[in-house]
Amino acid sequence: MTMTRALGAICLILPLAGPAPAFAADLKNGEALARRWCASCHVVAGDQSGTTGEAPPFRVIARTPDLDAGRIALFLLQPHPKMPDMGLSRQAAGDLAAYITSLK
Numbered sequence: 001m002t003m004t005r006a007l008g009a010i011c012l013i014l015p016l017a018g019p020a021p022a023f024a025a026d027l028k029n030g031e032a033l034a035r036r037w038c039a040s041c042h043v044v045a046g047d048q049s050g051t052t053g054e055a056p057p058f059r060v061i062a063r064t065p066d067l068d069a070g071r072i073a074l075f076l077l078q079p080h081p082k083m084p085d086m087g088l089s090r091q092a093a094g095d096l097a098a099y100i101t102s103l104k
Helices: 002-017 027-038 058-062 069-077 090-101
Strands: none
Touching: 027 090, 058 090, 069 090
16 A cells, blocks of 8 residues: 555656746847846847947847857846846746847
């Protein structure tokens, strides 16, 4: 009987141990985050005339070799001295990263 319970518990827990389902990134939310948090230092959209900082435009970041949305999202989730602490969730970082890479 204990073997049956153990197997039952494993069957219930095993699906939870796998990777989290991937959610589609929300480009509109990514753009809104970019305009709110990043536009004072980065050029984040084509209709933006300039910035007050020296940070690279998002189009330049998007065209950087070997830099994909996943790497950008990880970068955004880690604190950086020159960037404000935006306190992004994983979903928000993914949205912002997807928006950046959409500018290629």
